[in-house]
Amino acid sequence: VSAIAPKTILIIDDNEQTRVFLGATLARDGYVVTEAGDSAAAVEALKTGAFAAILLDFRMPHDGVAMIDYLSESMPDVLAHTIVFMPSVNRPIWGVLPKPIDAQALLLTVGACAAQ
Amino acid sequence: MKTRKAVNVLVVDDDDEVRTMVCAALTRADLSCDHASHGEAALEHLRDTDYAVVLLDLRMPTLDGAGVLREFQLWGRSNDRKPVILVVTAFADREAPLLPGDLVQAVIRKPFDLGELVAIVSGCVNARRGVAVLP
Numbered sequence: 001v002s003a004i005a006p007k008t009i010l011i012i013d014d015n016e017q018t019r020v021f022l023g024a025t026l027a028r029d030g031y032v033v034t035e036a037g038d039s040a041a042a043v044e045a046l047k048t049g050a051f052a053a054i055l056l057d058f059r060m061p062h063d064g065v066a067m068i069d070y071l072s073e074s075m076p077d078v079l080a081h082t083i084v085f086m087p088s089v090n091r092p093i094w095g096v097l098p099k100p101i102d103a104q105a106l107l108l109t110v111g112a113c114a115a116q
Numbered sequence: 117m118k119t120r121k122a123v124n125v126l127v128v129d130d131d132d133e134v135r136t137m138v139c140a141a142l143t144r145a146d147l148s149c150d151h152a153s154h155g156e157a158a159l160e161h162l163r164d165t166d167y168a169v170v171l172l173d174l175r176m177p178t179l180d181g182a183g184v185l186r187e188f189q190l191w192g193r194s195n196d197r198k199p200v201i202l203v204v205t206a207f208a209d210r211e212a213p214l215l216p217g218d219l220v221q222a223v224i225r226k227p228f229d230l231g232e233l234v235a236i237v238s239g240c241v242n243a244r245r246g247v248a249v250l251p
Contacts, residue, residue: 017200021221024239028232059218085217099217102208103224103236 004050006114007031012042012067013057013085021101022055029107031114039063043070046078052114053094054078058086068093081113121165124241127151128158128181129173129204138171141234147241155179159187167199168244169237171224174205181205182214189219200240204228 009031011022016037023033034049036042038060045051054071058064064086071079072091082093085101094113097105124147129135132153139149150165152158154176162170162184174181181203201219205211206226215223224233 015218015221016195017198018221020240020243021200021202021236023243025222025236027239028235098213100203100212100215100220101222102212103202103222106222 004052005032006052008034008049008051008053009110009114010034010036010042010045010049010051010054012036012039012054012060012063014038014060014063015057018057018099018101022106025103025106026110029111031110039067039070042067046075051078052081053110054082055097055110056082056084057099058084058089081116083109083113123150123165124148124168125150125237126158126161126165126167126170126199128153128155128171128176128184130154130176131173134173137230138233141230142237145234145238147238155181155184158184162188166197168241170199170201171233171237172201172203172220174203174207174211185216185219189216200244202237 007030009026011019011033013019014037019035023035026033034045036045056067068089068091080092084093084096085099095109097109125142127135127138130153135151139151142149150161152161156179172181200221202222202224203220204224204226208223208225212223
């Protein structure tokens with residue numbers, strides 16, 4: 001993961017308004033953001049690109065669990081740089097952020113994750 | 117059928133100074149802006165106008181921000197007409213966990229950096245252009 005550009009972020013969230021907010025906030029901080037509205041789009045993005053941090057909404061219908069399972073089995077290094085929107089999951093992820101998103105905490109958490 | 121208006125941002129705050137300052141800054145950034153000083157007025161705006169972004173204070177007289185969210189949630193508006201809702205509060209640690217995470221996108225802590233706030237709101241409006249402004 002060290003060769004990945006540090007300002008590249010993948011957002012996986014079925015809530016369009018949340019993707020809009022995350023994209024605007026992270027772009028303001030200099031990040032290059034890719035958006036995926038479901039796990040199928042996320043898998044496609046991960047096949048073609050590398051990301052310094054992944055923001056994943058666990059509560060997408062079916063998709064959150066499926067995405068965690070997919071990353072756990074196929075891309076554990078990506079899972080290790082994944083920040084999940086929910087209380088917690090019993091997997092080796094980078095960290096969790098609650099919703100609604102605290103704008104300050106978002107930038108601090110993403111910054112720390114992307115810098116690793 | 118009544119045609120809905122389209123305005124970029126609704127600023128809801130009972131503090132006259134905050135409301136005026138934020139609206140002026142948004143207008144300088146070429147964004148159209150409505151404002152309301154309490155929840156009932158905010159709901160009046162939301163009934164007949166599509167906003168790309170709503171900046172919502174929580175602690176207000178008459179009807180507070182939580183009341184606005186409860187009422188707005190009942191309307192069942194289609195996804196492409198829902199605004200990005202950003203709650204602006206000085207009590208984020210206490211109040212954020214009580215907010216509906218599927219309706220409120222983010223919490224902005226008071227005091228906030230006005231330039232940062234305008235930049236984020238502008239980014240949201242630009243991303244939603246062609247969606248939130250449909251008649």
